[in-house]
Amino acid sequence: MRTVITPRPPSRRRLLSALAGLALLPGAAAAAAPGGPPGKPEGKPPARPVVGRPDTDHGCARIDKRLPTLPDWPAVKSEIKRNPADEKRVAKIVAGMTLAEKVGQMTQPEISAITPEEVAQYGIGSVLNGGGSWPGRDKHASPQDWLALADAYWQASVSTRTKIPVIWGIDAVHGHNNVFGATLFPHNIGLGAAHDPCLLRDIGAATAAQIRATGQDWAFAPTLAVVRDDRWGRTYEGYSEDPRITRAYGYEVVRGLQDGGSHRLGDRGVIATAKHFIGDGGTLNGQDQGVDPSSEADMINIHGQGYYGALAAGAQTVMASFNSWTNEDLGITEGKVHGSRKLLTEVLKQKMGFDGVVVSDWNGIGQVAGCTNSNCARAINAGIDVVMVPNDWKAFISTTIAQVEAGEIPMSRIDDAVTRILRVKLRAGLFDARKPSARPGAGSAKALQARALARKAVRESQVLLKNNRKVLPLSPDPRCWWSARAPTACRTRPAAGP
Numbered sequence: 001m002r003t004v005i006t007p008r009p010p011s012r013r014r015l016l017s018a019l020a021g022l023a024l025l026p027g028a029a030a031a032a033a034p035g036g037p038p039g040k041p042e043g044k045p046p047a048r049p050v051v052g053r054p055d056t057d058h059g060c061a062r063i064d065k066r067l068p069t070l071p072d073w074p075a076v077k078s079e080i081k082r083n084p085a086d087e088k089r090v091a092k093i094v095a096g097m098t099l100a101e102k103v104g105q106m107t108q109p110e111i112s113a114i115t116p117e118e119v120a121q122y123g124i125g126s127v128l129n130g131g132g133s134w135p136g137r138d139k140h141a142s143p144q145d146w147l148a149l150a151d152a153y154w155q156a157s158v159s160t161r162t163k164i165p166v167i168w169g170i171d172a173v174h175g176h177n178n179v180f181g182a183t184l185f186p187h188n189i190g191l192g193a194a195h196d197p198c199l200l201r202d203i204g205a206a207t208a209a210q211i212r213a214t215g216q217d218w219a220f221a222p223t224l225a226v227v228r229d230d231r232w233g234r235t236y237e238g239y240s241e242d243p244r245i246t247r248a249y250g251y252e253v254v255r256g257l258q259d260g261g262s263h264r265l266g267d268r269g270v271i272a273t274a275k276h277f278i279g280d281g282g283t284l285n286g287q288d289q290g291v292d293p294s295s296e297a298d299m300i301n302i303h304g305q306g307y308y309g310a311l312a313a314g315a316q317t318v319m320a321s322f323n324s325w326t327n328e329d330l331g332i333t334e335g336k337v338h339g340s341r342k343l344l345t346e347v348l349k350q351k352m353g354f355d356g357v358v359v360s361d362w363n364g365i366g367q368v369a370g371c372t373n374s375n376c377a378r379a380i381n382a383g384i385d386v387v388m389v390p391n392d393w394k395a396f397i398s399t400t401i402a403q404v405e406a407g408e409i410p411m412s413r414i415d416d417a418v419t420r421i422l423r424v425k426l427r428a429g430l431f432d433a434r435k436p437s438a439r440p441g442a443g444s445a446k447a448l449q450a451r452a453l454a455r456k457a458v459r460e461s462q463v464l465l466k467n468n469r470k471v472l473p474l475s476p477d478p479r480c481w482w483s484a485r486a487p488t489a490c491r492t493r494p495a496a497g498p
Contacts, residue, residue, distance in 0.1 A: 048351075051308040052077035054251055060198040061248040061309065070300050073351040076307075080314035080427060082355065083263040090422040093162065094415055101162055102418045103400050106380075108169070108359070110390035111149065112137065119166055120156035122397060125421055126218070126386060127153055128169040130362060131178060140180045143214050143443055150215030150436035164422070165430045167271070169218035169359075173237070175203075176210035176448065183210075183450040188223060190461035192239035197252040199460060202453055204256020208270045209447040215436030217428060218271040220319065222253045224306025225276065231286030238281050243305035250274065250309030260314045265428045267440055274310035276321030276361060278343060279303045289322035289367070295330055307352070316356040316424045318348060320384060322364055339368035339376075344383030357420045359386040375399045377408040385417035 051074040054061040094102070104123030111129045119127070135141045135149040150168060157166035171177070174191075175184040185191070185203050204222075211219055225238035226246050239249045254274070259266030279292035282303055294303065307318070325334040325343065334340040338360055348354050365387060366373035374395035379387070389396045403409045425431060433439055441447050474480075 046071055048072055049074040050077060051075070052312055053079065054248065054309065054312070058198060060201055061251040063195060063197065063244050063248045065244075067244055067247065067301070067305065073300055073304070073347050074308060076311040076352045076354070078311055078314050078353070078355075079262075080258075080260050080265075080316070081263050083427075086263070086423060086426045090419055090426065093164070093422055094418050097162060097418065099401055099404060099411075099414070100397070101160075102414050103397050103404075105164065105418050105421050106386055106400070106414070107393050107397055108386050108388045109393040111135070111168075113391045114393065116149075116152040116156040119153050120160055122394075123160055123162065123164070124157070124166060124393075125164065126167045126169060128220075128388060128390070129178065130171050130390075134178065143179070143445070143448065146179065146214035146216075147437040147442060154435050165425060165433070167217040167425060167428070167430060168215070169220055169271075169273075170211065170216045171221070172207050172211055172216075172219045173221045173223060175207055175450070175454075176214065179210065179214055179448065182448045183454050185450075185454050185457050186461045187236045188239045189236040191457060192242075192245055192249070192461075193463045194457065194460035195245065196460055197248045199457060200249045201252040201256040203457060204253040204272075205259065205268070206256075206450040206453055208257045208259065208268060209441055209444070210450070211270045212268070212439065212441040213444045213447040215439075215442060216270065217430065217436075218273070218317070219257055220273045220275065221257070222250060222272070222306075222310065223275055224250050224310060225281030226303050226306065227281040228302075229283070229286035232281065232283065233286070233288050234280070235286070239306075243302050246306035247309040250306040250315075251313045252309075254310045254313035254315045258314060258316070263427065265316070267429070269428075271317055271424060271428050272310070272315045273317045273319050273359065274307050274315045275319035276323075276337075277307060277318045277348060277358075278321060278337065279325055280321040280323045283323050291324045291326050293327040293330075293332075294325070295327070296332070299325070307348075311352060311354055316427060317359055317386075318354060318356065319359050319361055320344060320364060322361055322367060336364075336368045338364045338384065339371070339378045339382050341382040349383060355420065355423065357385045357424050358383050360384050360388045362388055362390060363392075364388065377403045380409050380417070381413055385420050 049070045049072060056062055101123045105125030107124055108126045108128050109124065110133065111127050112133055114124065114127060135145045153166050153168060157164060174187050176182040177184055191200060207219065223237040224246055226243050227235045227238040227241050239246050254272045257270055257272040259269030265271065279294060279299060282292040282294050283290035284293060321337045324336050325340065326332055334342055337343055344358055348358065360379065363373045365371050365376035365379040365384065368376055368379050371378060373389060374392035387396060400409065404411060404414060436442060
C-alpha cells in the first residue's frame with residue numbers, strides 16, 4: 001500500500017507570500033521588468049505572459065516546485081490548433097442558418113424534458129443529463145438503453161435541414177457515475193493526494209472509454225476548483241488547495257479524456273469541460289455559489305491555474321461557475337460569473353485565447369441580476385455560448401429570438417456562439433461520425449470496467465496522517481476542546497457568558 005504523509009497545509013497568507021517571490025515556469029514567457037530591458041524606453045508595459053505545454057516527468061505533466069507569479073492573465077497556447085478547412089466549413093454553415101436554427105444550437109435541454117422529435121423540430125444542438133437522470137428514468141438502464149436513446153437523438157438531429165449532429169453532455173466526474181455497473185474512481189480530493197498526474201491521464205482515458213460505450217460525446221469534467229475553505233460543501237470536487245497540483249492534473253485529465261491530436265480529438269476521446277470558471281473554491285466562508293472576494297492577482301495566480309493546464313491540453317469547453325466575483329474595496333463588482341463579460345469574454349476568450357465553447361451551469365443564467373432561467377440577454381452578451389436550460393428551454397428559445405430581433409443581443413454574438421459550437425463539433429469528428437451505437441467502443445462491457453486502474457487509484461490516494469502532539473484519539477467527552485497551539489490535553493470549554 002502506498003501512503004502519502006501530508007504536512008500541515010499552508011495558510012492562505014503563507015501561500016500568497018510564497019507565490020510573491022516565485023520565478024517563471026519554463027514554457028511560460030517571462031514578463032519584462034518595469035522599465036523594460038536595457039536599451040528600451042523606460043515605462044514600457046510588461047510583456048503578456050504565455051502558458052503552453054508543461055514540462056514533463058515520466059511522460060506526464062510535472063508538478064512543479066514553484067509556479068510563476070503572473071502579472072496578468074496569460075495567453076494559453078492550446079495543443080489543438082485552428083484548422084483553416086474547418087473554419088471555412090463552419091462559416092459556410094453559419095451563413096446559411098436561420099436565427100431559429102442558430103438559437104437551437106445554443107440551447108441545451110435535459111433528456112427527461114425533451115424527445116427526439118423535439119430535437120428535430122427545434123434544431124437543438126445539445127442535450128444533457130446530470131446526476132440522477134437516466135434513459136426512461138431507469139437508474140438500472142443498460143448500455144443498450146443508453147445507446148438507443150443516443151441513436152434516437154442523433155438521428156433526429158441529422159434529419160433536419162442543417163443536418164448538424166446533436167451532442168450529449170453528461171456528468172462523468174470520477175468515472176461514468178450515472179451508468180449502473182460502471183467502475184468508479186476516487187473523488188478528486190483523493191486523487192489529489194496521490195500526486196500522480198499520469199494516473200489522472202489514465203483515469204481520463206478510461207472515463208472516455210466508458211462514455212463512448214453508452215453513446216455520449218461530452219464529459220462535464222474536470223472540476224478545477226482550488227479550495228480555500230474546507231467548509232465548502234463541494235471541497236471533495238477539487239483536487240487540491242495547491243494550484244501546482246491542479247494545474248498539472250488539469251492538463252493530464254483533459255489529455256486522457258480527449259485523446260487529442262493537432263486539431264481534432266482522437267477516435268477514443270470525448271469532449272472535456274474545464275469547470276467551474278472561475279473562483280468557486282474561494283467563496284467567503286466556503287459558501288456554495290457564494291461570493292469570491294479574491295483580488296485579480298489571486299484569481300490569476302491561484303484560481304486560474306487549473307484552467308491554464310486544461311486549456312493548454314486543448315480542453316474544448318469551459319463551464320461558467322455559479323459563484324460571484326465581488327470585492328467593492330478593490331473595485332471588483334462583476335457579480336455572478338454567468339453575467340460577467342470581463343471574465344467570460346475579455347479574460348477567457350480574448351486574453352487567454354480560448355476558441356471553444358462556454359457553457360452555462362444548470363439554470364445558471366437565472367442567478368444573474370435581472371434574469372430568469374429562460375430569459376437572460378446579459379449572460380449571452382457576456383459570452384455564454386451554450387445555455388444549460390434543463391426544463392424551460394422552449395421559453396428560452398422564443399425569448400432569445402425576440403431579444404435578437406429587438407437588438408438586445410447582437411447577431412454577431414449569436415454567430416460567434418454558433419461558430420464556436422460547430423468548431424468544437426468538427427474537432428470532435430461528429431459531422432463525419434456514424435450513429436453512436438456504430439462508433440468505436442459502443443456497447444463495450446469491457447470498457448465500463450476498469451477495476452485494476454480503480455484499485456491503483458485507491459491505493460495511491462490513501463493518506464497516512466501524522467498524529468502530531470497525540471491529538472488522536474479524540475475524547476468522546478463533548479465538553480472537551482483542543483487549542484491549535486496546545487492540543488495535547490482535553491480542556492473544558494468555558495461556560496457561556498451572561
